[in-house]
Amino acid sequence: MDIRIGIxxxxxxxxxxxxxxxxxxEAVVATALESSAKFFxxxxxxxxxxxxxxxxxxxxxxxxxxxRRVGFVA
Numbered sequence: 610m611d612i613r614i615g616i617x618x619x620x621x622x623x624x625x626x627x628x629x630x631x632x633x634x635e636a637v638v639a640t641a642l643e644s645s646a647k648f649f650x651x652x653x654x655x656x657x658x659x660x661x662x663x664x665x666x667x668x669x670x671x672x673x674x675x676x677r678r679v680g681f682v683a
Contacts, residue, residue, distance in 0.1 A: 610627055610630070610631060610634075610671065610672055610673070611624070611625075611626055611628065611670075611671075611672030611673070612624070612626070612627055612651065612653075612669070612670070612671060612672065613669070613670040613672070614659070614661055614666070614667075614668070614669055614670075615654075615668040615669075615670075616661075616665050616666070616667055617664075617667045618664070619665075619667050623659055625643065625651075625653040625654075625657070625659065626653060626654050627651060627652065627653050628647035628656060629651070629652075631671050633638060633670070634651060634671055635671070636652060637649050637650070638666075638669055639671075641663060643664065646661060646663060647663055647664075648660050648661060648663060649661055649663070649666075650660045650679075651678075656666070661669070662669055674676055
């Protein structure tokens, strides 16, 4: 699943693929926003961890859960 995280006052976004489901990602971000948490953490398929401060969080885009096709379709 493709994840994009927008950061306030930054022209670039954080973009990565994760094996977490859409509902898991939504739950992590929603819990952090509703509580007094200062950040939330998500991890990608390679084991990297992304720590995003709530005060800099702009938006979250969750892509499709289907994997991309590689090659040509006849």
